[in-house]
Amino acid sequence: SSIDSPAANGQLTGRHHLAFQAKDRAMVDAFYRAGLDAGGADNGAPGERQHYHPGYYAAFLLDPDGNNIEAVFHGP
Numbered sequence: 001s002s003i004d005s006p007a008a009n010g011q012l013t014g015r016h017h018l019a020f021q022a023k024d025r026a027m028v029d030a031f032y033r034a035g036l037d038a039g040g041a042d043n044g045a046p047g048e049r050q051h052y053h054p055g056y057y058a059a060f061l062l063d064p065d066g067n068n069i070e071a072v073f074h075g076p
Helices: 025-037
Strands: 017-021 056-062 068-074
Touching: 025 056, 025 068
Parallel strands: 017 068
Antiparallel strands: 056 068
16 A cells, blocks of 8 residues: 555554464454453354364454454464
8 A cells, every 4th residue: 555545644444353373272262252351342252163174173362343354373
């Protein structure tokens, strides 16, 4: 984006999805609990998402701006 873009000038440009890779399922669970405790809104409790691929374990939260924040473990 350019220096003159809405995002560069601090304006909201829409909702985004940001995913963090966790080292194990326990880290996904901890992310979810901490996010709820900090005021995040549930957008998908920790669990397997087989429709992505076997072993896809993730949790989703919405931040105050409505962005979808995910922690995911790609494990067995």
